[in-house]
Amino acid sequence: xxxxxxxxxxxxxxxxxxxxxxxxxxxxxxxxxxxxxxxxxxxxxxxxxxxxxxxxxxxxxxxxxxxxxxxxxxxxxxxxxxxxxxxxxxxxxxxxxxxxxxxxxxxxxxxxxxxxxxxxxxxxxxxxxxxxxxxxxxxxxxxxxxxxxxxxxxxxxxxxxxxxxxxxxxxxxxxxxxxxxxxxxxxxxxxxxxxxxxxxxxxxxxxxxxxxxxxxxxxxxxxxxxxxxxxxxxxxxxxxxxxxxxxxxxxxxxxxxxxxxxxxxxxxxxxxxxxxxxxxxxxxxxxxxxxxxxxxxxxxxxxxxxxxxxxxxxxxxxxxxxxxxxxxxxxxxxxxxxxxxxxxxxxxxxxxxxxxxxxxxxxxxxxxxxxxxxxxxxxxxxxxxxxxxxxxxxxxxxxxxxxxxxxxxxxxxxxxxxxxxxxxxxxxxxxxxxxxxxxxxxx
Amino acid sequence: xxxxxxxxxxxxxxxxxxxxxxxxxxxxxxxxxxxxxxxxxxxxxxxxxxxxxxxxxxxxxxxxxxxxxxxxxxxxxxxxxxxxxxxxxxxxxxxxxxx
Numbered sequence: 001x002x003x004x005x006x007x008x009x010x011x012x013x014x015x016x017x018x019x020x021x022x023x024x025x026x027x028x029x030x031x032x033x034x035x036x037x038x039x040x041x042x043x044x045x046x047x048x049x050x051x052x053x054x055x056x057x058x059x060x061x062x063x064x065x066x067x068x069x070x071x072x073x074x075x076x077x078x079x080x081x082x083x084x085x086x087x088x089x090x091x092x093x094x095x096x097x098x099x100x101x102x103x104x105x106x107x108x109x110x111x112x113x114x115x116x117x118x119x120x121x122x123x124x125x126x127x128x129x130x131x132x133x134x135x136x137x138x139x140x141x142x143x144x145x146x147x148x149x150x151x152x153x154x155x156x157x158x159x160x161x162x163x164x165x166x167x168x169x170x171x172x173x174x175x176x177x178x179x180x181x182x183x184x185x186x187x188x189x190x191x192x193x194x195x196x197x198x199x200x201x202x203x204x205x206x207x208x209x210x211x212x213x214x215x216x217x218x219x220x221x222x223x224x225x226x227x228x229x230x231x232x233x234x235x236x237x238x239x240x241x242x243x244x245x246x247x248x249x250x251x252x253x254x255x256x257x258x259x260x261x262x263x264x265x266x267x268x269x270x271x272x273x274x275x276x277x278x279x280x281x282x283x284x285x286x287x288x289x290x291x292x293x294x295x296x297x298x299x300x301x302x303x304x305x306x307x308x309x310x311x312x313x314x315x316x317x318x319x320x321x322x323x324x325x326x327x328x329x330x331x332x333x334x335x336x337x338x339x340x341x342x343x344x345x346x347x348x349x350x351x352x353x354x355x356x357x358x359x360x361x362x363x364x365x366x367x368x369x370x371x372x373x374x375x376x377x378x379x380x381x382x383x384x385x386x387x388x389x390x391x392x393x394x395x396x397x398x399x400x401x402x403x404x405x406x407x408x409x410x411x412x413x414x415x416x417x418x419x420x421x422x423x424x425x426x427x428x429x430x431x432x433x434x435x436x437x438x439x440x441x442x443x
Numbered sequence: 444x445x446x447x448x449x450x451x452x453x454x455x456x457x458x459x460x461x462x463x464x465x466x467x468x469x470x471x472x473x474x475x476x477x478x479x480x481x482x483x484x485x486x487x488x489x490x491x492x493x494x495x496x497x498x499x500x501x502x503x504x505x506x507x508x509x510x511x512x513x514x515x516x517x518x519x520x521x522x523x524x525x526x527x528x529x530x531x532x533x534x535x536x537x538x539x540x541x542x
Contacts, residue, residue, distance in 0.1 A: 025519055038518040082454060082538070217538070263538040264509055264516075267454070271514050271534070279455045284541025286458065286494060298540055299506070306506035 029053070037268045040309050047272060054269050057260045058090050059101070065241040067255060068209055070104040075207040076140075077198050077254075078111045080131050080278035083213030086266045087258055088138050089275050091211070109135050109142040110202060110210070112194055114280070116148055116170035117177045121281055130278045143205055148173040150197040151418075153250055154425045158417045175414035183292035185410035186283055188229065192344050192404070199251035210254045214239075217263035217305070219256070220315040225297035230359065230403040233349035239319040246345050249429075262312060341401035342426035343408075343419060349401050359402055367409065399423040445469045446477055448527060450486070451534040455542015456508060461492050479510070480523040482533070498535075507539040 025044045027035045033046035045053060068074060076091060078084045094103035111131055115124040128144075135142035148169035151157070158172050173193075180186040202210045214222070219239045226238055237243045243254045258266070270277065284292070289299040304311040339348040396419050400408055408419050450466040457464045470477060470485055480502060491498055499505060503523060510517040511534040512525060527533070 035519055036514065037516040044519060082536075218540075221540075267509050267536050267538060268511075268516065271511060271536075277454070279453075279457070279542055281455070281458065282541055284539070285455065286497065287541055288496070295541070302505075302507035302539065 037265070039262075039265065040313075050265075050268065051272065054261060054265055055090065055093070057265075058257060059094070061241065061260045062103075062257055065255075067242055067253070068105050071106070072208040073106045073108065073206060074209045074211055074255075075108050075110045075143075075198075075202040075205065076211045077213065078109045078131070078135065078142075079213070080111070080127070080134075080280050081213070082266055082270050082275075082277045083215055083218070083258060083263065085134070085213075085275050085277045086269050087211060087213045088140070089269075089273055092138060092140070107140050108205070108207060109138065109140050110198060110205075111135065111142065111144045112147055112197060113144055114147045114190075114194075114282075116146065117174050117190070118281065119174065124280075127278050127280060134276055134278065143201070145197065145201050146170070147193065147197065149201065150193045153196060153200045154422060156418060156421045156425070158414055158421065172414070176418045177415070179412040179414040179416075180407075180410055181412060182410045183283060183287065184229070184294065185407045185415075187292055187294050188403075188407050189343075189411070189415065190283070195247070195254060196250060196345070199247035199254060201251070203251035207252060209252055212254055212256050213258055214256045215258045215261055215263045215266055216316045217301075217312055219259055219319065220312045221294070221298045221301045223315055223319050224301065225294045226403075228293050228297060230406055231344075231346075233401070234344065234346040234403075235319060236322045237346060239316070240322075249340065249345060259316070339399070340426070341404050342396075342399040342422040343404040344401060346401055360405065363402075363406060363409070396420040396423040399426050444472060444474070446472050446527065447530055448482070449530065449532040450490070451532065453534060454537040455539070456498070456535050456537040458542055459493055459498050460490055466490065476526040478523065478527065479512075479517065479525050479533070482527060483523075504535065505539075507537065509536045509538060510534070511536070 025035045027033050027046035027049050028042070028044050029049035030046060033048065035044035036047050037045050037050055039045060039050075039053075062068070074091075076084065076088055078088060088109060091103065091107050093099060095107065096102075113128060115121075115128065118124065132142075132144070146169075151169050151172060158176065176193075177186055177190055180189055198210050198212075223235060223239050226232065226235060231238060237246050239256075239259075241256055241259060245253075247253060269275070284295055284298075287295055289296055301311065301315070340346065341348055396408065396416070397405060400419070400423070404419075408416065411419070447467065447469050450468060452460050452464055452466075460466070468490070470482070472481075483499065483502070483504065487495060487499060497505065498508070504510060510522075512520055512527075513532050514534070517525060
């Protein structure tokens with residue numbers, strides 16, 4: 001069995017798919033035309049059949065999850081990348097008169113301009129112009145919103161200590177993101193802020209839903225990295241077709257209509273349809289695999305997919321089976337008494353904050369150990385010895401879920417300040433709600 | 444004998460090639476035919492400007508970078524063993540988050 005040159009070699013050889021014989025293979029669907037794409041291990045599709053297959057998958061996921069009603073307005077979140085560009089094209093085709101079953105909603109595009117957090121990258125303005133041209137070409141109404149507008153969602157101002165006379169919102173958001181100590185925390189914070197902004201802005205602009213371009217490949221990465229980040233509790237909302245009631249406090253829901261197609265299929269679709277994309281460098285650009293949990297998970301998943309294409313579907317189908325925490329419908333009390341994380345807006349998973357056996361308690365324990373080793377002088381110099389900040393901090397920590405708390409622990413000054421203000425805001429909102437309810441009861 | 448090939452780097456992969464997306468190159472190949480495996484070696488030595496590990500892994504492209512030959516998936520053409528013909532258009536598209 002273990003011989004290097006044994007009989008097993010022959011068996012092994014026959015197990016490895018004979019790739020070279022793939023040249024000029026016929027389409028498995030129509031058995032006539034020459035295939036142009038391999039899906040999974042054996043699915044060879046020709047141009048026509050692939051097109052049908054791809055559009056069908058998009059329409060089927062829309063059909064299975066009838067969230068968007070006739071006549072509603074949907075905002076497509078566009079990043080310039082291939083996924084969202086394909087999504088725009090699919091919606092455009094679905095709305096055109098020659099579509100088989102015409103989609104019955106109105107669409108618009110929202111582009112989040114994140115250039116203020118990448119001031120050192122040249123050519124951003126040219127790229128923004130390119131994106132604008134693409135959005136004009138699409139024929140849909142479009143809106144360009146700046147990432148810093150997320151501060152307006154909760155009307156938050158933070159102090160920054162850069163010595164500049166004027167502190168603009170764009171500088172604030174730059175500080176918030178870049179005061180995080182690790183790339184993991186930066187990427188996580190940016191993702192949460194972006195979702196917040198999209199949901200809020202779309203509602204303000206009169207939309208009922210937001211379409212995200214996340215594909216099954218992206219979701220497979222997100223599922224695994226979210227579990228690694230301690231976000232398992234919110235997995236259904238983070239990776240399902242809809243995020244449910246998660247953003248109801250600030251805006252509309254986020255939907256993922258591309259969750260049944262892979263990124264490879266998207267790229268092929270774009271190539272066939274000559275869909276143009278604009279690549280914006282981001283925090284993961286030119287970073288090594290090991291730079292953050294998200295990047296490491298991504299290379300892990302892609303590495304597996306290269307050898308075993310079905311890994312992707314196996315991972316993401318798992319998320320279909322996971323059910324999130326659901327509110328009892330018609331029971332308003334359940335919603336009002338449920339606590340939400342002030343950053344990611346997910347249902348709180350740290351109820352047992354007093355319990356010594358919770359993951360949260362462990363987080364504190366390891367923090368105390370670290371502080372003990374480093375000496376308390378470090379902590380006091382960072383804090384500037386403010387008593388009020390300690391109080392603020394405990395308030396913040398009470399209103400963050402486990403994962404956001406872990407993220408918060410990897411941030412410094414500005415980001416901590418932002419999170420604290422978010423927390424205060426949510427506590428105030430909670431109080432207001434309680435008062436309103438009591439009033440309602442009395443009346 | 445030289446072979447003219449059109450190379451495209453998209454989806455962020457162009458960042459490793461001096462921000463240039465389209466390259467028309469002519470490769471000296473001698474008597475034998477040139478396959479993608481050899482092309483990758485040629486790219487590595489002549490075109491790639493930085494960070495080899497972000498474009499290649501071992502002797503193939505990094506997982507997450509799709510390769511299309513004249514808009515056809517390279518896994519249908521024998522991947523690394525595909526023999527390149529005159530004026531073939533080979534596209535490398537990064538599907539990774541950071542390009």
